[in-house]
Amino acid sequence: MHLASEESEEQRKLSIKIARVLDDARTSHATHIRKLKELASLRSSSPPIEFREAFCKALIPLFNFQRRTASAERVIKFASIFACSRGGKGKEDCGDELLENFLKFLLVAAAAANKTARFRACQIVSEIIMRLPDDAEVSNELWDEVIECMKLRVGDKVPAVRTFAVRALSRFANDAENGDVLDLFLEKLPLEQNGDVRKIIVLSLPPSSATLSVIIDCTLDVSESVRKAAYSVIASKFPLQSLSIKLRTSILQRGLADRSAAVAKECLKLMKDEWLEKCCNGDPIELLKFLDVETYEAVGESVMSTLLKAGLVKLDGGQTIRKFFVSNDDSSEGDCNHSIELMDAEVALFWRMVCKHLYMEAHTKGSDAAKTMGTESAVYAAEASDNNDLLDSILPASISEFVELVNAHIAAGPNHRFASRQLLLLGAMLDFSDASNRKVASEFVQELLHMAMDHESDDNGNEVVIGDGFNLGGERDWAAAVAELAKKVHAAKGEFEEVVLALVEELARPCRERTADCKQWLHCLAVTALLLENTTSFRHMQRRAIDPSEILHSLLLPGAKHANLDVQRASIRCLGLFGLLEKKPSENLVKQLRCSFVKGPPTITIMASKALLDVGIWHGPDEIDKAMNCNLSSQLRDHKMSLNPVQFGNEGEDLDIELLDLLYAGLEHDWGALVEVEENQSIQGILGEGLAKILLLSNKFSGSYDSIHHLLLAKLISLYFSSESDELQRLKQCLCVFFEHYPSLSTNHKKCLSEAFVPVMRSLWPGINGNVAGSTAMVSNMRKRAVQASRFMLQMMQVPLFAKATKKAEDNESKNPEDETDPSPDFESGEEGFALRISIEMARFPAKKTAAEKTYLAALCKILVLLQFRVSEQGPVKLMQRILNRVIVSIAAEKDLTKELRQMAERLQAIDRHPDEKLSSDQANLILGRLGLEINLDEGDYPIVPPTPAPQSTRRSRPRRRAKDEEESSSGDEISPTSVVPTIPAVINSRSQRVSKTVAMTRMTAKTTIRIGEDERGDSEEEDEGGSEVTEDDDSEEGC
Secondary structure, three states, X not given: OHHHHHHHHHHHHHHHHHHHHHHHHOOOHHHHHHHHHHHHHHHHHOOHHHHHHHHHHHHHHHHHOOOOOHHHHHHHHHHHHHHHOOXXXXXXXXXXXXXXXXXXXXXXXXXXXXXXXHHHHHHHHHHHHXXXXXXXXXXXXXXXXXXXXXXXXXXXXXXXXXXXXHHHHHHHOOOHHHHHHHHHHHHHHHHOOOHHHHHHHHHHOOOOHHHHHHHHHHHHOOOHHHHHHHHHHHHHHOOHHHOOHHHHHHHXXXXXXXXXXXXXXXXXXXXXXHHHHXXXXXOHHHHHHOOOOOOXXXXXXXXXXXXXXXXXXXXXXXXXXXXXXXXEEEOOOOEEEEEEOOOOHHHHHHHHHXXXXXXXXXXXXXXXXXXXXXXHXXXXXXXXXXXXXXXXXXXXXXXXXXXXXXXXXXXXXXXXXXXXXXXXXXXXXXXXXXXXXXXXXXXXXXXXXXXXXXXXXXXXXXXXXXXXXXXXXXXXXXXXXXXXXXXXXXXXXXHHHHHHHHHHXXXXXXXXXXXXXXXXXXXXXXXXXXXXXXXXXXXXXXXXXXXXXXXXXXXXXXXXXXXXXXXXXXXXXXXXXXXXXXXXXXXXXXXXXXXXXXXXXXXXXXXXXXXXXXXXXHHOHHHHHHOOOOOOEOOHHHOOOOOOOOOOOOOOOOOOEOXXXXXXXXXXXXXXXXXXXXXXXXXXXXXXXXXXXXXXXHHHXXXXXXXXXXXXHHHHHHHHHHOOOHHHHHHHHHHHHHHHHHHHHOHHHHHHHHHHHHHHHHHHOOOOOXXXXXXXXXHHHXXXXXXXXXXXXXXXXXXXXXXXXXXXXXXXXOXXXXXXXXXXXXXXXXXXXXXXXXXHHHHOOOOOOOHHHHHHHHHHHHHHOOOOXXXXXHHHHHHHHHHHHHHHXXXXXXXXXXXXXXXXXXXXXXXXXXXXXXXXXXXXXXXXXXXXXXXXXXXXXXXXXXXXXXXXXXXXXXXXXXXXHHHHHHHHHHHOOXXXXXXXXXXXOOOOOOOOHHHHHHOOOOOOOEOOOOOHHHHHHHHHHOOOHHHHHHHHHHHO
């Protein structure tokens, strides 16, 4: 006994000594080396078992300390280093034994119920594993236990525990024997909600083909730290040569444009230190060669712009474009001829971006010099002068050399087309003020405009145009470069239009004479499109070689009826551009676009839909319909979501419907798998995006289309939630942005959203409004999407308006404060109107409902109870109280929802300022008329008169206690005038003794009376003695 007490005393003293060492180690890292030696001497002078127990005991207080302070972190680091250290000479086994037993102690703590103990245990285990030397001897069984324990902790509910568990396992992720660790990381990463845990998982992933795509996907993570970690891992673990061109460009495109400056800086560090310096020896042109700038031009531009702004592009003396002019001296004649050395695509892009940077810097510094004075102005002016001098030394010495350089690359064929365009863009930085230079440049512009489209012959010998077929040169970028140079050369007012119109008149002659082939038609239309895209008004085109009206009637309209589909597409595109320049759309133009949209083949329909939408959004749908000069019909004005189908592609189809009806019909039409290859955009996507723009700009259009906007919105919401096809992914992205801004712009948009709710729910809910239900799984998915849509629309209704719209609504509300019963002008767009629409929709259903109708009403009710009424809206409050009785009856089978509706009724009664005043029929009809709704409010105010002769009642006599309660209730009603909510009478059901299921079902024929504000005792008695028809139907269905 005495020996045991002495051993306990010795162990206590040892624990105190170790605790003092740990306490000293927490003050500073500088003391760790000295304290490690002190602790090692204690270990060597003490029995191993006693030291191990004392060491663990001294660390126990740390497992109860939750805060992550610097002192606690120093203690953990110190303990981990000591546990990893081995004993002196001849005592290595002692160190390994301590490590094994300490790890076992930590594993017990890692499985504790206390979250702080688990957190500290995983933290120390991870620190030990990261610091453990390779020659440490630990049994395989123990390592297996550690790995399994940490894998279990990866699923812990505490993020900090998960973080250190992942860190502990990161050293095993590279081990082929522990492939399940890597699989666990890849499984947990997309499911992890905490950003810090995702970050440590990304940092722990080893380099492999399986992890590369996952790490690159993390560059789009919502957390800034995760994105930054992804770029750090790519830089350290994946060399440039191991990545494909697409991955390289994706990494740079996302990183350099990241919204976070820290992430963009990390991406710049990756590009500079790892790719530019190590792989390309600091040469930007070599880096551009790794990026395929011909395919990913925007990425190349972003890379060069970033490098130039960071000062990482060094121009050595003598580096200039003029070096590509190689002189060939002819001694016999004394002349000097030039030969052009062709540039690669990367070199051309490099010089174009360098010249653009110098040009912009010179302009910026010059502006700064003009805005300042004194020495500061002189400094800015000197910097601008230096940039201008450097730019002049790089650019060709004269306009003639510039023209010669570009022509040489154009003549080299399509392989140098990209370089030609890059050099052509240098023209924007040249000076054309000299008349001789302008003459040379003007001739060059004429050559570019006269340049016919490239073509090739197919297997059948037919000529096929190379490119898109409606832009000059076959591509949009080339046409934009030519237009920019032409406007720079012909900078005087109206000169550009005069020059191009003269060419259009020349090219249009064979077209008007019907002698032109398809290539001539396309060339003429491409030049016309270039003019229409780059002019601002028809005023600059008047009294020229050819008038705008002549272009329309002699070129564009005949081209839209041409037999060749490419000519039709190009003509329709020009018609759309032409319509944007008109003050009012012309009749012939609108009729042709509508005709091409309905009667044309699919490729023509796509182009016509774009043109129609552009012109319709610019002028407004009302102006487009007026341009038809005839009476147009509209089914949307009759509030029909399902229109009579338009026979697209049918030459005999009539076009007597309004524009929005036509576009809506195109949105409903089944186009199959038709997708435009060029932009990967379907016809439904184009029409949906266009209608979204029309709704977004609806306040700009003065017309009579406000009454149908909610149907368009309902269709877009239905498409957003119902479609699963890949063709509409772009439309969904567009609608995501649209829904974010639409409800906040104006109260009219809120009103439109309120009106669209019921049509959306009817169109999405299976088994309602003629919707096909299908299998159980399909019905379940359809209901889920409909519920998501309802919640989404509720969120949009509750989004606050922008400041301007809110102020306008408040001004309107303050104009009529004298009559509290009359609704304010914005109640239609508020939650009050939204609630009334939902309640009336629920009240319209009959007493006996199908299973689909019951679930539909339950979904509506869940939205209804979330809506709030304002105290200022007394009229809607009173009206809602009257309608809520029927709503409760319609949903009586759902006890939880019924309870919530009763709570809603109590809230309404609480905000009713004058409960003794009833809402008159005129006031109710006024509110309903404002909402465009109809309901017979008097239908439930009086008992239903039975038919004559009345059938004999099958009810048994009511118990005396219940009758007495009824009398007390009626007498109380006569005395107290506060109950203004009408009661919906119902036939009381009384069930006889249930002999069998069949007898019980035959006697369920009536409904129970439900009153708002009735006490709980009355409610419970009613439920005991009689049930609603809905409840009994449910009971019968369950019994079956």
